[in-house]
Amino acid sequence: MNTEIHCDVAVVGSGPAGLSAATALRQAGVNRVLVFEREPEAGGIPRHCAHPPYGVREYGRLMTGPRYAQRNVAAAEAAGVDIRTRHTVVALHPGGALDLATPDGMLRVVAKRVLLTTGARETPRSARLISGDRPVGVINTATLQSALYLEHFKPFEAPLIVGTELVSLSAVMSCRRAGIRPVAVVEPNPRPTARWPLTLFPRLCGIPLHLNTELAAIYGRERVEGVQLAGPDGARSTIACDGVLLTGRFTSESSLARLAPHLSVDAGSSGPVVDQYGRCSDPAYYAAGNVLRPIETAGWSWREGRAIAGCIAADLACDLPAASEVIPIHVQSPLKYCVPQRLVPSTHSGLAELQLRVVEPVRGTLMVSDGLRPLWRASGAFLPERRIRVPLGDPAFLSATALDIGFESSP
Numbered sequence: 001m002n003t004e005i006h007c008d009v010a011v012v013g014s015g016p017a018g019l020s021a022a023t024a025l026r027q028a029g030v031n032r033v034l035v036f037e038r039e040p041e042a043g044g045i046p047r048h049c050a051h052p053p054y055g056v057r058e059y060g061r062l063m064t065g066p067r068y069a070q071r072n073v074a075a076a077e078a079a080g081v082d083i084r085t086r087h088t089v090v091a092l093h094p095g096g097a098l099d100l101a102t103p104d105g106m107l108r109v110v111a112k113r114v115l116l117t118t119g120a121r122e123t124p125r126s127a128r129l130i131s132g133d134r135p136v137g138v139i140n141t142a143t144l145q146s147a148l149y150l151e152h153f154k155p156f157e158a159p160l161i162v163g164t165e166l167v168s169l170s171a172v173m174s175c176r177r178a179g180i181r182p183v184a185v186v187e188p189n190p191r192p193t194a195r196w197p198l199t200l201f202p203r204l205c206g207i208p209l210h211l212n213t214e215l216a217a218i219y220g221r222e223r224v225e226g227v228q229l230a231g232p233d234g235a236r237s238t239i240a241c242d243g244v245l246l247t248g249r250f251t252s253e254s255s256l257a258r259l260a261p262h263l264s265v266d267a268g269s270s271g272p273v274v275d276q277y278g279r280c281s282d283p284a285y286y287a288a289g290n291v292l293r294p295i296e297t298a299g300w301s302w303r304e305g306r307a308i309a310g311c312i313a314a315d316l317a318c319d320l321p322a323a324s325e326v327i328p329i330h331v332q333s334p335l336k337y338c339v340p341q342r343l344v345p346s347t348h349s350g351l352a353e354l355q356l357r358v359v360e361p362v363r364g365t366l367m368v369s370d371g372l373r374p375l376w377r378a379s380g381a382f383l384p385e386r387r388i389r390v391p392l393g394d395p396a397f398l399s400a401t402a403l404d405i406g407f408e409s410s411p
């Protein structure tokens with residue numbers, strides 16, 4: 001290792017969560033705050049998401065992604081944050097030591113605290129088990145936007161869009177702006193994932209939406225030439241297209257934590273296990289933003305970054321309760337995850353709520369219990385990729401030895 005530098009807080013990733021946290025840490029009087037970003041420019045995903053809505057609650061105005069990213073960078077720099085781009089963190093060691101690959105060679109950073117804000121990514125083709133050929137032109141939304149707005153080239157003219165999460169609308173908007181004409185949107189489930197009326201958007205743009213339809217195979221020698229679809233009754237049909245845009249099915253960008261035996265990773269959220277302060281299983285490490293769970297909006301991640309920065313500042317001032325005793329939170333199927341995964345029995349403020357998601361639609365009563373008695377209940381319809389929030393204000397949560405969360409009636 002060539003060089004070693006020391007700091008109070010090292011932030012890994014310069015998206016909305018990382019930059020808002022770094023800014024808040026400086027504003028809270030933390031001295032040396034460094035942000036490390038692997039890309040040539042800071043700002044995270046919004047840098048290449050050239051449409052609104054960004055920034056309404058944070059800055060009181062509707063912005064495009066690049067403008068919002070610039071605003072976050074400017075705020076961090078004005079607060080005295082040291083942002084280092086082209087710095088890729090490659091290993092996390094116990095106690096806050098990091099290895100980085102930089103244009104000047106390897107770097108060791110020793111931080112009193114480390115904040116992981118590495119975001120989330122869409123599932124690529126390799127993890128989706130789609131059969132057929134392996135031609136060029138099968139990409140995710142973030143890659144499309146990066147090609148259009150950062151590299152200024154169109155990867156295709158008439159792609160098939162797969163998926164109807166909120167991000168698929170971002171894909172449709174990006175295609176429209178670039179003059180790309182998607183041939184169809186397909187969704188394997190009987191209903192679109194994003195909320196009505198947003199799901200009307202592709203149809204309003206003249207793009208057919210096929211529900212109950214799977215992408216069965218991709219064809220093409222060099223470039224994509226067509227796809228085979230499996231419809232509701234299993235019937236196969238072929239559509240000509242020159243690309244496939246695989247949207248959504250996000251997973252946390254937690255590979256650094258997965259390679260670090262001192263950090264526990266939650267199978268449900270795919271992110272690091274944290275308490276209500278965003279503190280990981282190694283107490284020198286914290287996490288915020290979409291690395292905690294796929295996926296929330298930029299504004300949510302930005303606010304979460306600030307909240308967790310407040311906890312880190314308190315920790316550095318020896319004012320945060322230790323994680324020596326924790327209340328584990330267990331979720332039952334069809335719940336997918338709960339973030340945080342555990343609570344420290346303390347009323348010191350941190351994240352204000354538990355964040356939950358289901359893997360399939362459920363109509364019923366969601367209940368939090370201490371194993372003996374119900375502590376909290378909510379009835380209704382719960383849909384995949386929609387927020388489920390449980391407020392953390394009830395002191396009974398903190399006197400439990402463990403919390404169980406599940407549905408009273410089955411789906």
Ligand SMILES: Cc1cc2nc3c(=O)[nH]c(=O)nc-3n(C[C@H](O)[C@H](O)[C@H](O)COP(=O)(O)OP(=O)(O)OC[C@H]3O[C@@H](n4cnc5c(N)ncnc54)[C@H](O)[C@@H]3O)c2cc1C
Pocket residue numbers: 012013014015016017018036037038039043044045046049051052053054087088089090117118119120141142145167170171253256288289290291295296297298299301
């Ligand atoms: C296509 C798309 C469209 C979207 N549209 C909207 C929208 O219109 N409005 C909205 O509110 N939200 C939108 N979102 C969601 C929003 O972009 C995210 O919620 C937000 O960017 C999350 O912020 P973050 O800080 O958690 O992570 P990110 O913005 O993902 O930032 C993570 C950063 O960490 C860096 N990084 C990762 N690993 C390392 C490493 N090892 N070393 C150094 N750096 C690393 C990455 O390069 C990246 O810059 C969209 C998301 C996508 C994918």
